[in-house]
Amino acid sequence: MKTTSRAAAPRRLPPEERERSILDGAVSLASESGLEALTVRAVAARVGVTPALVAHYRPVMESFVAEVFTTIVAAERDEVIASYDPTIDLRTNLLCLIETLLDDSRDDVAMVWVQSWALGARNEALGTRVRTEMDLWHSALEDLIARAIAEDPALRVDPDSSAWMLLAMVDGMSAHSLVHWAPRDRAALARRTLSAVLDVPVPDAPRRTAQSAQPTEPVQSAQPVQSAQPAQAAETLR
Amino acid sequence: MKTTSRAAAPRRLPPEERERSILDGAVSLASESGLEALTVRAVAARVGVTPALVAHYRPVMESFVAEVFTTIVAAERDEVIASYDPTIDLRTNLLCLIETLLDDSRDDVAMVWVQSWALGARNEALGTRVRTEMDLWHSALEDLIARAIAEDPALRVDPDSSAWMLLAMVDGMSAHSLVHWAPRDRAALARRTLSAVLDVPVPDAPRRTAQSAQPTEPVQSAQPVQSAQPAQAAETLR
DNA sequence: GTCGCTATTGAACACGCGATCAACGAGTGA
DNA sequence: TCACTCGTTGATCGCGTGTTCAATAGCGAC
Numbered sequence: 001m002k003t004t005s006r007a008a009a010p011r012r013l014p015p016e017e018r019e020r021s022i023l024d025g026a027v028s029l030a031s032e033s034g035l036e037a038l039t040v041r042a043v044a045a046r047v048g049v050t051p052a053l054v055a056h057y058r059p060v061m062e063s064f065v066a067e068v069f070t071t072i073v074a075a076e077r078d079e080v081i082a083s084y085d086p087t088i089d090l091r092t093n094l095l096c097l098i099e100t101l102l103d104d105s106r107d108d109v110a111m112v113w114v115q116s117w118a119l120g121a122r123n124e125a126l127g128t129r130v131r132t133e134m135d136l137w138h139s140a141l142e143d144l145i146a147r148a149i150a151e152d153p154a155l156r157v158d159p160d161s162s163a164w165m166l167l168a169m170v171d172g173m174s175a176h177s178l179v180h181w182a183p184r185d186r187a188a189l190a191r192r193t194l195s196a197v198l199d200v201p202v203p204d205a206p207r208r209t210a211q212s213a214q215p216t217e218p219v220q221s222a223q224p225v226q227s228a229q230p231a232q233a234a235e236t237l238r
Numbered sequence: 239m240k241t242t243s244r245a246a247a248p249r250r251l252p253p254e255e256r257e258r259s260i261l262d263g264a265v266s267l268a269s270e271s272g273l274e275a276l277t278v279r280a281v282a283a284r285v286g287v288t289p290a291l292v293a294h295y296r297p298v299m300e301s302f303v304a305e306v307f308t309t310i311v312a313a314e315r316d317e318v319i320a321s322y323d324p325t326i327d328l329r330t331n332l333l334c335l336i337e338t339l340l341d342d343s344r345d346d347v348a349m350v351w352v353q354s355w356a357l358g359a360r361n362e363a364l365g366t367r368v369r370t371e372m373d374l375w376h377s378a379l380e381d382l383i384a385r386a387i388a389e390d391p392a393l394r395v396d397p398d399s400s401a402w403m404l405l406a407m408v409d410g411m412s413a414h415s416l417v418h419w420a421p422r423d424r425a426a427l428a429r430r431t432l433s434a435v436l437d438v439p440v441p442d443a444p445r446r447t448a449q450s451a452q453p454t455e456p457v458q459s460a461q462p463v464q465s466a467q468p469a470q471a472a473e474t475l476r
Numbered sequence: 477g478t479c480g481c482t483a484t485t486g487a488a489c490a491c492g493c494g495a496t497c498a499a500c501g502a503g504t505g506a
Numbered sequence: 507t508c509a510c511t512c513g514t515t516g517a518t519c520g521c522g523t524g525t526t527c528a529a530t531a532g533c534g535a536c
Binding site for chain 1: 272274345349352353354355356358359365368369372373396398399402403405406407408409410411413414416417418419421426427430431433434435437438
């Protein structure tokens with residue numbers, strides 16, 4: 001906890017320092033109460049200055065929100081990614097990562113993310129930042145997986161699509177948890193989710209049968225014939 | 239398109255009819271512009287009456303939002319679930335369902351969902367409704383899957399956790415699509431996602447073996463042994 | 477000690493929000 | 507034709523929002 005600037009704001013700081021304290025205040029405010037709480041007056045109160053001063057340093061609130069968003073999620077990503085332990089196997093690492101991200105104590109960041117998707121649809125400055133941050137998440141995960149594969153070629157996982165699925169699952173579950181909707185045993189579901197992502201065949205040679213059916217035997221039915229349908233279905237649906 | 243009540247509102251409707259027209263207007267407004275657009279004045283303008291009249295029929299906006307949310311998502315769920323075709327196999331049906339839900343044309347409903355998770359965290363009336371609607375989605379999917387299993391016992395899928403994963407994945411991807419963040423080939427990812435959910439072993443007997451590297455070779459591999467592993471990892475981690 | 481630069485303030489504007497309430501007037505039964 | 511009912515209106519309150527700007531006052535330089 002290096003909580004900066006509760007309210008005490010000695011007058012006349014050097015601009016860069018004031019700017020920093022305002023950003024810090026906005027970040028802590030948004031972390032606690034979400035991006036929607038970022039009003040000129042609320043930030044000013046948090047920092048201990050006049051609304052006019054906040055407006056002076058960040059004349060356009062819309063882009064300030066985008067900036068605060070970036071600061072918050074980038075910090076979280078750095079922290080979470082840094083906790084990856086290369087001496088441990090991929091599965092355990094990812095499980096740990098998922099459980100970290102889904103932990104209730106991170107609902108504040110989850111709220112920021114969910115609001116960013118809603119607000120980002122109409123705030124173009126924010127939308128751009130959101131895509132950037134998600135790209136960074138995706139490539140970070142992709143890197144982690146690719147690196148693990150490099151060390152253990154026995155791993156049959158497609159880094160790209162696995163990263164997509166992991167992000168979708170985690171983000172979906174995070175969003176759900178905001179309204180406290182979660183399975184009885186979330187840890188178990190996390191495990192199962194990871195299994196789903198890691199233990200599924202990688203469609204290595206993109207043959208032009210609309211594949212997705214695996215070889216044969218196990219578990220599911222799905223002959224090529226069948227699995228060809230969905231692709232078609234998709235087109236007819238659109 | 240059965241768009242009701244653009245603006246023309248003949249004076250003095252019977253209460254039930256007016257109530258209906260206000261709800262309809264609010265639903266269409268929220269569908270177009272999201273739950274955040276549901277203000278007394280905006281709804282009044284849409285329906286073609288005075289703000290005071292809207293406030294008269296729905297004195298508390300907060301719960302009106304919850305009501306509109308329910309109306310919108312329930313209608314969508316009914317529609318999508320009804321499109322399930324029992325004469326086709328489960329995989330194709332689910333793929334079709336996923337692609338329907340992820341279609342760009344449904345971004346409006348996606349926006350309603352995403353906003354509902356954010357707003358529902360602090361609007362308790364809404365939060366309750368959101369959980370209810372998600373429960374209904376979960377059990378609807380669970381039913382679909384269970385029914386498919388009943389007809390084809392060769393299917394090795396756990397309806398409960400599969401439903402959880404499907405919802406998380408679809409909701410996550412829907413949220414992402416609001417800011418136009420999507421893989422190059424979304425249809426392929428949808429197929430892969432479905433594979434992940436359907437083609438993963440159900441962890442029936444959680445035995446307590448230790449190792450963590452997977453067996454090696456085969457792609458979907460996944461013996462029960464494997465699927466038991468993560469369970470332990472989770473415990474050690476926490 | 478004084479001056480000047482500028483960080484900071486206070487006040488105001490124009491807008492949108494939910495909510496309230498007395499008053500209007502269309503429809504209806506007498 | 508009158509009177510009553512009640513759906514509907516217009517006006518208003520109190521509040522919160524982003525944004526603007528002239529005026530103030532702290533701080534470093536001289």
